[in-house]
Amino acid sequence: MEIINSNAEDFDAIMHLYDLAVEYQKTKFNKHWQPFDTAMIKREIAENKQFKIIIDNQIAAIFAIAFEDPFIWNDIEPSIFLHRIVTNPDFRGQNFVEKIADWAKDYGKKIGLKYVRMDTWGDNQSLIEYYQKCGFKFLGIITPKASDTLPLHYNSITLSLFEIKI
DSSP states (O other): OEEEEOOGGGHHHHHHHHHHHHHHHHHHOSOOOOOOOHHHHHHHHHTTOEEEEEETTEEEEEEEEESOOTTTOOSOOOEEEEEEEEEOGGGTTSOHHHHHHHHHHHHHHHTTOOEEEEEEETTOHHHHHHHHHTTOEEEEEEOOOOOSSSOGGGTTOOEEEEEEEO
């Protein structure tokens, strides 16, 4: 298993995995992601903020990172924010969130960050419990500031916030 930056050639595979994730979300919970802005995904790839987990030359999972998230997090503590973790259905059950969290802690430590942070829907109890099992501390529930910058699924929702101290 290796975690490396996604590249432009991965774009179609990334979008396909997002589509598969939405299908899966619809079977598990009453909310799901809305279509993502393709320019945002391409920008993340170009900025080396989109990553993939490779196993046996296949994309097993993907995720994005950010170093600020002002519409969700009110403080300015130096942090790495994990977004849109998606597991390829052929690789489910391999605890990628734990592996990504470990990777993010190492990455963050190397560049002087204090926290690994992430969010999910405020009322998704099974994900709240899962992220806690993966080592994240549950911080509570917030309503994000309205923004044209956030993906559509952030409109009119509550979010559960999580962090791991590096």
